[in-house]
Amino acid sequence: MCLAVPMKIESIDxxxxxxxxxxxxxxxxxxxxxxxxxxxxxxxxxxxxxxxxDEKEALETLKLLGELYEISGRISE
Amino acid sequence: xxFREEFRNKDIxxxxxxxxxxxxxxxxPVKFMEVCGSHTMAICRYGIRQLLPHNLMLISGPGCPVCVxxxxxxxxxxxxxxxxxxxxxxxxxxxxxxGSTSSLDKERAAGARVEIVFSPIEAVxxxxxxxxxxxxxxxIGFETTIPAxxxxxxxxxxxxxxxxxxxxxxxxxxxxxxxxVSGQTSINGLILPGHVSTIIGTAPYEFLARDHGIGCVVxxxxxxxxxxxxxxxxxxxxxxxxxxxxxxxxxxxxxxxRAGQAIINEVFExxxxxxxxxxVIPNSGLRIREEFAAFDAxxxxxxxxxxxxxxxxxxxxxxxxGIKTPDDCPLFGQHCTPVEPVGPCMVSxxxxxxxxxxxxxxxLGSKG
Amino acid sequence: xxxxxxxxxxxxxxLTRDLIQSLFLPRLGNDALAELSDAARVQLDGRPxxxxxxxxxxxxxxxxxxxxxxxxxxxxxxxxxxSGGRPLWLSCGLIIEEGLPIAVLERVADSIAAAxxxxxxxxxxxxxxxxxxxxxxxxxINTAGIGVPIAGYxxxxxxxxxxxxxxxxxxxxxxxxxxxxxxxxxxxxxxSDCASLHGLVAAMLATGVAVRVMRDPTRGGIGAALNELLAxxxxxxxxxxxxxxxxxxxxxxxELVGFDPMYLANEGKLVCFAAAxxxxxxxxxxxxxxxxxxxxxxxxxxxxxxxxxxLRSGFGGxxxxxxxxxxxxxxxx
Numbered sequence: 168m169c170l171a172v173p174m175k176i177e178s179i180d181x182x183x184x185x186x187x188x189x190x191x192x193x194x195x196x197x198x199x200x201x202x203x204x205x206x207x208x209x210x211x212x213x214x215x216x217x218x219x220x221d222e223k224e225a226l227e228t229l230k231l232l233g234e235l236y237e238i239s240g241r242i243s244e
Numbered sequence: 245x246x247f248r249e250e251f252r253n254k255d256i257x258x259x260x261x262x263x264x265x266x267x268x269x270x271x272x273p274v275k276f277m278e279v280c281g282s283h284t285m286a287i288c289r290y291g292i293r294q295l296l297p298h299n300l301m302l303i304s305g306p307g308c309p310v311c312v313x314x315x316x317x318x319x320x321x322x323x324x325x326x327x328x329x330x331x332x333x334x335x336x337x338x339x340x341x342x343g344s345t346s347s348l349d350k351e352r353a354a355g356a357r358v359e360i361v362f363s364p365i366e367a368v369x370x371x372x373x374x375x376x377x378x379x380x381x382x383x384i385g386f387e388t389t390i391p392a393x394x395x396x397x398x399x400x401x402x403x404x405x406x407x408x409x410x411x412x413x414x415x416x417x418x419x420x421x422x423x424x425v426s427g428q429t430s431i432n433g434l435i436l437p438g439h440v441s442t443i444i445g446t447a448p449y450e451f452l453a454r455d456h457g458i459g460c461v462v463x464x465x466x467x468x469x470x471x472x473x474x475x476x477x478x479x480x481x482x483x484x485x486x487x488x489x490x491x492x493x494x495x496x497x498x499x500x501x502r503a504g505q506a507i508i509n510e511v512f513e514x515x516x517x518x519x520x521x522x523x524v525i526p527n528s529g530l531r532i533r534e535e536f537a538a539f540d541a542x543x544x545x546x547x548x549x550x551x552x553x554x555x556x557x558x559x560x561x562x563x564x565x566g567i568k569t570p571d572d573c574p575l576f577g578q579h580c581t582p583v584e585p586v587g588p589c590m591v592s593x594x595x596x597x598x599x600x601x602x603x604x605x606x607x608l609g610s611k612g
Numbered sequence: 613x614x615x616x617x618x619x620x621x622x623x624x625x626x627l628t629r630d631l632i633q634s635l636f637l638p639r640l641g642n643d644a645l646a647e648l649s650d651a652a653r654v655q656l657d658g659r660p661x662x663x664x665x666x667x668x669x670x671x672x673x674x675x676x677x678x679x680x681x682x683x684x685x686x687x688x689x690x691x692x693x694x695s696g697g698r699p700l701w702l703s704c705g706l707i708i709e710e711g712l713p714i715a716v717l718e719r720v721a722d723s724i725a726a727a728x729x730x731x732x733x734x735x736x737x738x739x740x741x742x743x744x745x746x747x748x749x750x751x752x753i754n755t756a757g758i759g760v761p762i763a764g765y766x767x768x769x770x771x772x773x774x775x776x777x778x779x780x781x782x783x784x785x786x787x788x789x790x791x792x793x794x795x796x797x798x799x800x801x802x803x804s805d806c807a808s809l810h811g812l813v814a815a816m817l818a819t820g821v822a823v824r825v826m827r828d829p830t831r832g833g834i835g836a837a838l839n840e841l842l843a844x845x846x847x848x849x850x851x852x853x854x855x856x857x858x859x860x861x862x863x864x865x866x867e868l869v870g871f872d873p874m875y876l877a878n879e880g881k882l883v884c885f886a887a888a889x890x891x892x893x894x895x896x897x898x899x900x901x902x903x904x905x906x907x908x909x910x911x912x913x914x915x916x917x918x919x920x921x922x923l924r925s926g927f928g929g930x931x932x933x934x935x936x937x938x939x940x941x942x943x944x945x
Contacts, residue, residue, distance in 0.1 A: 169282040169388045169439030173247040189864020191800035199503045213944045214363025215392040217442045220247045225494040239259035242266050254926045281945040291929015336941035353618045582937040
C-alpha cells in the first residue's frame, strides 16, 4: 500500500511545492521533508512527499547491482 | 539520476535472476512473504514469480489495507454515505470493497455522495468548498499514508474547516507482523515494505530476526529492488544469519522520518484494531486523539450500521496469513470473481485472489 | 444478473458484454446483430452495406483534443472504417440538458461539421430533444452511420502466427479526459487522440495484405478489444509490453494513480490482426499515414485454444490481460 513515484522538486512555496514526473507537473506537500531544495528528488505518495531520495545511495545501490551482474556473468560461464 | 528507469534495467534483472537461481539451488522449498500490496502488484506486473526458481515461493501477507479492512468498517462507511448531508471522500481502493450487503460503489449508484480523492488534503478542500455538508474522509492505509491524514486534520484545524471528519481505519505494520509470526513457523524471510519503512525506519522490525529467526530485507518497489531484496534474503538464509537489512537505502534511513513519526503521534494514539482474518490485534490501529476529537467521524456522527456478517466460505483471513492459497477457497473463481467479489482478497486489484485470477494461469502458491 | 444497472455495465468490459448477450440478443436475435461486430453487415437488394450506431456520453463535454461533437462523428466513422467500410452518411441525435449554454452547442455543432468534412461524410438527418436539468450531463449524442465495404477487403479468422498491430500510442483519450476532469496535474499536456480512421484503413487495405480483423479500442482499451476479438477464435495472443507505444505523460499518470494503460479508452487508434508475411508491409503503410505514424507490431498469435491475452514484460515474465470488469479506479495501494 505504497504506490509512490519519484518527483523532482521544481518550486517551493512554504510546505507546498510543484514536482515534475514523466512530462507532467503536480502539486505536492513537503511537510515531511527537512529543508527541501529545488532540483532534489522526493518520493511522493497520495500528494505527500515521504522523504528525499539520496543520489549517492542510489548510485551505491546501482554499483552493487552492477557487481551482482558481474557475478551472474561468471556463473553462466 | 531519475530514480526510476535505472532500477528497471533488464540486463541487470536477468543477471540477478541467475544469481538467485544459483543461490537457491538445492535448497528445500523456500517461502518468502511480502507484506505490502504494492509489492504484490509489482511482482505480478513484472511477472517475477514465474522467473524465480521453482523452489522459491513468494506469498502475500496482510499488507493491503483494503484486504485487512473489516466488513465492519465498510458497513460504517456505507451507513455514513447514506446520511443526507454527508459526502464520503475516499481513495479509489475502497469503492468496490464489499460490506455486508452493499459497497460504496453501489451506494453511489443509488444516489449517495461518494467522491474519490487522490490525497487527504483534497478532502479538506472538498469540505471547504461544501460548507453545508459534512465531509467524512475514509482514513485507511499504513504508516506511509497516516502522516498525510494527520497533516490534513491539522490543516483543517488551522483553516477553521469544521466540517472535515476522518473515520480512522488506519493500521500499523509492526504489530501486524508480530501477530503474523506468532502463528507462523514456515516463513523463511520477509520482504518488508519500503515506504512504510521510510516513515518508521528499520528498528521496529528487529524483533523478527532477533526473537523469531526470520530474515528481513526492507525493499523498494522497482523490479531490481525486489530481485535484490530476494537475493539478500537468500544470502541470509545460506549464511544462517537472520537480521534486518535495508535494500532501499536511497530512501529509507534507519531512524526513519522523524517528522512523519511525530505528526502521527501528535494527532493519533494507538488503539486495538480488528484485522480481517487475524482478529483483534492490540495497539495495531489508530484512534484520533482527544485534542482533535472534533475531526473524528466516530465521535461526531451517530450511525446505525447494519450488523456485520462475514461471508460464508470466504477464507480471506487464512489467505492473508499465507496459510491457504486461493486454490483452497471454495468460492474462488466460481462464486467469487473480480466482477462479483465476495471477500477483499478479490476486490483489491492487488489482493492475492484478484492477482491470481487475472495474472496467472494457476492460482498463486501452486507451482508448475 | 443484478437487479439494477450500474455504471460498471457501461464500462465496456465483461458486464457490458453480459448485458448485451443475456438481455438484448435473445430478444432481438438476428444474424447481423449476433455478430456483435463494430458495424452490422446488411444487404440492400444484394448490395452489401454497413450500418452502425454509437452513443456519446462524456464529461467534460470539451477537452484537449476535441469535444463530444468530434467524438460523435469519429466514433461512428471509425466503427465503419474498422469494419472495412467507406463511411457515407451519418444521423445525429442530440439529447440536451436544459440550461446548456447555446455557445457550447454552437461549438459542438462546429466540431460535428468539421469532423464530418474531414471524414468525407454528410450528416443527413438528426434530432434534438431537451430534457430537464439533471437529466443528461449537459449533452448526450447518438450517431448512426451507413457505409459501403471497401472492395477487396475480406476479413477472416485469426490464424496461428498472425501479427498484432496497433496504429499508435494507447490510452491518450481516456488519460486526457481523466486529467480534464480530475485536474491532477498542474501542467500535464495530454490531448485526446480523437480522429477519423477511414483514410488510414483505406491505406492499409490498399496494400493487399491479408488483414483478418480490425477494431477501434474505445471503452476498455486494447485489453478489452483484444479479448473480444479472440473470443471464439481458439487462439491466444502474446504481446510484448515494450513494443506497445505509450506516451511518457500517459505512462506517468498511470503509475501515479495505479491505472493499467491496457484498459484505457482510445478514440483515434485501431488494432488489427494480419497475416505474418504481410505484416511488415502493412506496418510501413500505416507509418506512412499521418494517423499511423506511431504504429507498431506488438504481438503474435498462437493457436493454443486458450483465447487469452498474454503480456510479456521486458523482464521475460508474462501476465494475463483479462477482460476488464468495470471502470478502472485510481488507487494509493
